[in-house]
Amino acid sequence: MAHNSSAQPALSWCVVGQGAIGLLAASQLKLAKQPIKLWLRQPAAIDITFNQHALHFHSAIAPLNAVLVPVKSYSVIDALHSLLPALSADAQLVLSHNGMGTIEPALQLLLPTQGLWFLTTTHGALKQGNNVRHTGQGDSVLAPLNAAAKVHLPQVQQAMNIALGPLVVVDNIQPFLWQKLAINAVINPLSALHNCRNGALADSRYQQQINAILLEVCQVATACGYPLDFAQTQANVQRVIHNTAQNFSSMQQDIAHQRRSEIAAISGYIVKQAAQHNIAVPHNRQLLQQITALQHLNAVTAD
Numbered sequence: 001m002a003h004n005s006s007a008q009p010a011l012s013w014c015v016v017g018q019g020a021i022g023l024l025a026a027s028q029l030k031l032a033k034q035p036i037k038l039w040l041r042q043p044a045a046i047d048i049t050f051n052q053h054a055l056h057f058h059s060a061i062a063p064l065n066a067v068l069v070p071v072k073s074y075s076v077i078d079a080l081h082s083l084l085p086a087l088s089a090d091a092q093l094v095l096s097h098n099g100m101g102t103i104e105p106a107l108q109l110l111l112p113t114q115g116l117w118f119l120t121t122t123h124g125a126l127k128q129g130n131n132v133r134h135t136g137q138g139d140s141v142l143a144p145l146n147a148a149a150k151v152h153l154p155q156v157q158q159a160m161n162i163a164l165g166p167l168v169v170v171d172n173i174q175p176f177l178w179q180k181l182a183i184n185a186v187i188n189p190l191s192a193l194h195n196c197r198n199g200a201l202a203d204s205r206y207q208q209q210i211n212a213i214l215l216e217v218c219q220v221a222t223a224c225g226y227p228l229d230f231a232q233t234q235a236n237v238q239r240v241i242h243n244t245a246q247n248f249s250s251m252q253q254d255i256a257h258q259r260r261s262e263i264a265a266i267s268g269y270i271v272k273q274a275a276q277h278n279i280a281v282p283h284n285r286q287l288l289q290q291i292t293a294l295q296h297l298n299a300v301t302a303d
């Protein structure tokens, strides 16, 4: 079917929540003079400082036709439930988080006319109070996840390029999500367990465990139809450890601040997929158990 993209209404973006990556994206859009609002639990105006710029954001009101959802994996479905009544029938939603397992349930919640996207990014941002800093220059991979998304490709690509570019658009996000999952399966739980910066994981005493974790991830990814080369994955992990040496991973910060972590969507996803393919993953299972136990301990201690 021929499609006239100029007949489509302009997308007016809003970002869900006040997380660091979301505020980074919102700030870049605002500095580029794009219409951008925030979707917050309590409607309120927000003032932040972004890299020395004082920025003011209004809260979004329905109907919403373009939404970036950069919330933690375990909040995606709740966030979508809260957004659903406010979405226009042709709304475009972009998910962006660590881990896997949210795409299928998200697609089931939307109308066939509402577009779903995934954006995976290596940008780093840090939020301290109302101050947001772009701590790591990165890039992003964006993919449409249904037919209703593909119709809006130029508009979504343009906005996400401003927000979290440079980016490439791909047809299938899965291979990229598996590559990112392998990185997060190593760095996130190990840095949280050892309460260290990412760079500390370059120490030779961790290499045997890192290799064992990665061997399992590569086997599971391959069984799922997304072959991951072990040597290349190992090199990717070492590159990220090196490039983010001074950073604390998101899971280290979550555990250190007694917050829920994304372990279920990272090691938990690997363990689940492994079970479906009868693959033993003792190293990933152990990390899942150790981080889950720490979370429970935190929850009990916080009571």
Ligand code: KPL
Residues within 6 Å of the ligand: 098, 183, 184, 187, 188, 198, 240, 244, 247, 248, 249, 250, 251
């Ligand atoms: O994605 C990350 C995270 O902290 O969640 C890495 C790549 C490990 C960077 O810290």
